[in-house]
Amino acid sequence: MLQELTIRNFAIIDELNLSFEKGLTALTGETGAGKSIIIDAIHLLVGGRGSVEFIRHGEKKAEIEGLFTIKNNEHPCVERAREFGIEMEDGMIVLHRDISVNGKNVCRINGKLVTISVLREFGSTLVDIHGQHEHQELMNESLHLQLLDQFGKSEIEKAIENYSEIYKNYEQTLSRLKKLSENEQQMAHRLDLIQFQLREIQNADLQLNEDEQLLDEKRKLMNFERLFDSLKTSFEALQGEQRGLDWISLLMTQMETAAELNKEYEPMLESVSNCFYTLEDITRNLSDALDHLEFEPDRLNEIENRLNEINQLKRKYGQSIQGILEYGAKIEEEIETITNRESHIEKLQKRLSTLQKDLFLEGKQLSDLRRRWAKRLTDAISNELKQLYMDKTIFEVKFHQSTENYLDMQDIPFRKDGLDSVEFYISTNPGEPLKPLVKVASGGELSRIMLALKTIFSKHQGITSIIFDEVDTGVSGRVAQAIAEKIQQISVDSQVFCISHLPQVAAMADTHLFIKKETAGGRTRTSVQQLSPEEKITEIGRMISGVEITDVTKEHAKELIELAYTIKTT
Template sequence: MLTELSIRNFAIIEALSVSLEKGLTVLSGETGAGKSIIIDAIHLLVGGRGSAEFIRHGETKAEIEGLFQIDDELHPVYQKASELGIEISDGMIVLRRDMSISGKSVCRVNGKLVTIALLREIGRTLIDIHGQHEHQELMDERLHLQLLDQFGEEKIDKALAEYQKLYKEYDHAMKQLQKFSQNEQQMVHRLDLIQFQYEEIQRANLKLNEDEELSEEKKKINNFEKIHEALQTSYLALSGEQRGLEWLSVAMNNLEEAAGLDESVKTITEPVSNSYYVLEDAISAIRDQLDALEYDPERLEFIESRLNEINQLKRKYGKTIEEIVVYGAAIEEEIETLLNRETHITKLETQLKSVKADLLVEAKNVTELREKYAKQLTKKIQQELKELHMQKTVFEARFHQTAYSFDEEDSNAIGRNGLDVMEFYISTNPGEPLKPLSKIASGGELSRIMLALKSIFSKHQGITSIIFDEVDTGVSGRVAQSIAEKIYKVAIGSQVLCISHLPQVAAMADTHLYIAKNIKAGRTNTSVFPLQYTDKVKEIGRMISGVEITDLTKQHAEELLQQSDKIKQTVGV
């Protein structure tokens, strides 16, 4: 969950630091105090689209930072962080985003710089933000099938995994067949090209590490004079009369004579004797090197020509000789395939037919499971809507592709996720036809439908923090109470932040934060205050009656709080 939020120089906020708790946190306050600005800041923190207009007037940079505590190591954020090379210690994840007046953003996750796109990937595993008119995940028909699969959990996951394993094989065979079925002229051109390339590589008769060995030999020939002079000087310094080896021989002989007279000298004699024989071997090796040393301009010319040939091949076929050889082997296989094109097409068609038959069996299994869980989901959503006083609303998970014939030859319907195309449909008024969920226009109805869906799917999505931004707009009375209870139910065992103008929702809060704006030194600023019981009564009273708060209003607020405490004891049981 989001435990700490820090905002600096963002809109009318100069500096704000808020500690957040588990459960339901309600944010309330006068219109324009900055409630939605705080939600906007969180939205940007998890990768939302930013703008220089968010930066407080007169400042050059806005800073937003949030600390998330995720103790469950199976949470999706751990896998995503691992993929990005981000370390998570003690379950703490710190997201930070700095926006400059130039429009640039600097994003960090646990101190590591990331792009906005990567910040968004991390953020979507942590927070789900819902506004009254925003087309969020639940309103996107392209994701409805995925939501159904999440609802079906392990049963659908297992069947889908079996299907996708076969689909991968099917897709590969299909692409190979399409490749062989290309325009004949293109295939001939391709064959001519790779045959030329293969012959060029074969003529070169490359050997692994040949370029390195030739480069070393070239270096040796180019430095012939320096090498010869150094070896000759070394040889003369060590060998001959009055040179190194002779003087070492004198030392060794005298030490051996002394050792015969004094036992203690033997410890000195041995290393000197060893050095003499080692040096003698070294002089012999230097002499061999001098004898073998030869300046061969023709050899140098060959080496340069050969290295040039290898470099030309590298520019065409790979950065190293090994890559060139691998490429040669690959096109050799392709040449063989193209020369025997008809045989391969027949083989692929047979393979494709066999795989497709198995694939469609697995697809049918996935579809049957989806239809089974779609019925369960429909019942659950109908129940949720009933609890939100939408008894006459009809919900349906409608399949558009289920009627597909499994013996049909058309392959267009086969996709990575099966044969199904599914969308949520709904009718809110008796006698009216079912319409796609995304077409629902009424703000109050949309809020309740979204809340009903969220009550179910939040359990299956692994999101740690859910934000409702005035989703209770347009409702009142018993519907408002139902929405309050539903939001509280979603918050059980997780974290929900909710901007609300409804006293019923505020009364259900585990934590109530009051957002206020004040003017200091001619500048407007936003502050956040956690409310204790007395102040909570006053704020709920204000939400009930407006500006004037009477004793009767306070009494109503206290009754609402007491009623909410009783409801909390039964909700979720």
């Protein structure tokens, strides 16, 4: 849920710090007071399109920040956070967005800089904003199949997994078959190319770690003089009259005399003796090294040429010798496949035929499941529409094709999500044909259809907060009361914000925020006040009667609040 919202220098808002509760929050106030501005700010916070026009006059930037809390580790935003490398602690998510006068947008999620597209993708899992003419997901026919799958997730999810596993193999096999079935001229050109590449790799006779060994040898040759001088000086420091070994030999002789006179010096004698014999070995090794050390300018040229050859191959076939050899093995396999093309095509065709049969069976099973759940969804939405006084309305989940229509496997349009193409259809008047939901245009009817769908899908979509921006426009009387009850039902499973002019909706609210415009110091600003129970009665009275609030309107407001309390508690 959205717990806190901070808005600075946004439109006519100088600074607002709001805290929200779970359940239904109603936002009311006079027209033009700034109710929709708050929703616009939330819309921008979750990745909506920004404009410098939103920045308060005279300021350099507008800032919006929101704190969301997630209690469910399976919430879609948790997966998004892992995908984008965003750390989450205790289920807390902080979204932040700045819009500067130069048009620059700065977006952050939990302090990490992100692009607007990432913010939008992340925000779409947290907030769903519905206006009277905003169809969003429910009005997007391409998402209707996804919504049906969410509704029947308990059974459909496993069937989709089974289908997807086979579909992945089917796609890979189909891709390999298409590649092998390309025209012979292209295939011949490809064969010539990779045969040349393989010969080049094989002729190089590469050995693993060869380049590292050559670089090490190159370093030695390039530093030959320094190496020779170091070894020679080391040898001369030990060997010769009045040099290291001479003095240690003298030390050992004197320690032998001391040990003969006093046994407690025997350990020291042993240490000195060990040092002497060790240094004697080192002296012999240094002598051998100097005897074998020889500068080979031709060898240095050989190494340079070999390293150049290896680097050329790296640029063509891989970043390392290991990568080059792996590429060589890969194209060797491809050469074998192209050379024996006909037999491989035959094998792939047989495999593809088997996969098509398996895919059809899994797809048909998935389709049958979807049709069963589509019937349940139809019944559930029809029931919701009856409660919204649209009992004559017919809703249908329409499948645009049937698996029975395909006589040949080759004609079946296998897709990654199954065999089905689904769209929601509706008829709002008796005798009228069913039409696509996306073409329903009546404001009052659309509001009720949207609410019916939202009541069903809010339990399945995992959206943290749902915002209704005057979706109750164009309704009154018993329909208004039904809409208020439906919005309250949605708030049981999701935090709901509702901008409304209906007193019935305001009466249902768990939290009532009153938005008003004030003028101070020659500037207009928007302020928000959480109403007390008495203030709520007065505001609902104003919504009922208009400007003048009488005792009768106050009594009517009390009755609405009492009715709302009874409905919510029962």
